[in-house]
Amino acid sequence: MLNNLIIFVLAAFLGTEVLTKVPQTLHTPLMSGANAISGITVVGALVAAGMTTGPWSTWIGFGALVVATINVVGGFLVTDRMLKMFGKKEAAPASVGAGQTNGSAD
């Protein structure tokens, strides 16, 4: 428990340092990418669905596994689709970002 607490505090410091300067056009893709990473709970869902014994825990774990996998797979794919636009329109990334902001502000 104490070890976990130490890991938690250090990871929190690391997390606050990892992002420094994010251009505004990348805010939405980065949010999307960070969302996919927060799907790490899929590991917990695997443990809950695959390693528990009772019927309740197994089926609740199965539900967790399905929604967590949607989050992870869909999250990384949709982030990749957003970022693909930056590769194509290297010259005008600002207009791409503006398009997204409009979409998100609807």
Place this chain on the structure above:
Amino acid sequence: MKTAIIDLAYLLSAVLFVFGLKRMQSPVTARTGNALASLGMLVAVVATLFLQDILSWPLILGGLALGGLIGVALARTVEMTAMPELVAVFNGFGGLASALVSGAELAQYASGDVYGFGAVTAVTIALSILIGTVTFSGSIIANGKLSGWITGSPISFPGLRVLTGLLLVGAGVAFGVMVAYAEAFPTLARPMILAALGLGATALLLGVLLVIPIGGADMPVVVSLLNSYSGLAAAAAGFVLDNTALIVSGTLVGAAGMILTVLMCEAMNRSLANVMLGGFGGGDGPAAGLDVPEG
């Protein structure tokens, strides 16, 4: 030996997440950054699958296949302009998953097959149910505001703040009951399970009430904040399961998501408090929401 390999794999996946987040801050390297982060996720999942003792393979593979297919279908077919609202749904699912993981663990303890339940376990389970469920319902409302099935203007009604306050108190009571009955559990299982369900239901309503007073134009900031919450919910689930991958990576993305949220607010010349309390501020509330010529 086995646990050492799993922990090293989890460490590798956390390192890949850090590199991925770093590279996602520049347009040139962002796509490889996302690829690195997804590789990190693959490492964590494969390590868990092959090195822990999976009891029910068909269930696991079925769940991964079903979730994967739905995820691919949604991500492939969504319109470019509708992506932020899809991210909101995905994020809600992540929060829900963390709450369910803790629920499953509680059920496992209740069945009497696992021992060692204590007040600390109760606190971590209650935290991940609370944060995960608020994330879920809040994200669904954010999706509604972005895609238009809920009006984008701030929704408020007399007594909204009182109701929110009452729900907070209710959540606190349910939380307290869970901790108070920790020693008696699972011999006396009913109060614990009822309190956990009550906490989930209260948190579900709380997530709705926290997001409806915020204007549609501010939803990207709200989704980013909820994303930070879903990282913390994953970390709380990690404490429940004693799993380093969840604690390290959940906390990492929880903290990074919070920084990103602040950066997004700064880009709009707003403070986070201003965004969150936009519709709450009584007389000057709506004005605060209308400062920004967006949407």
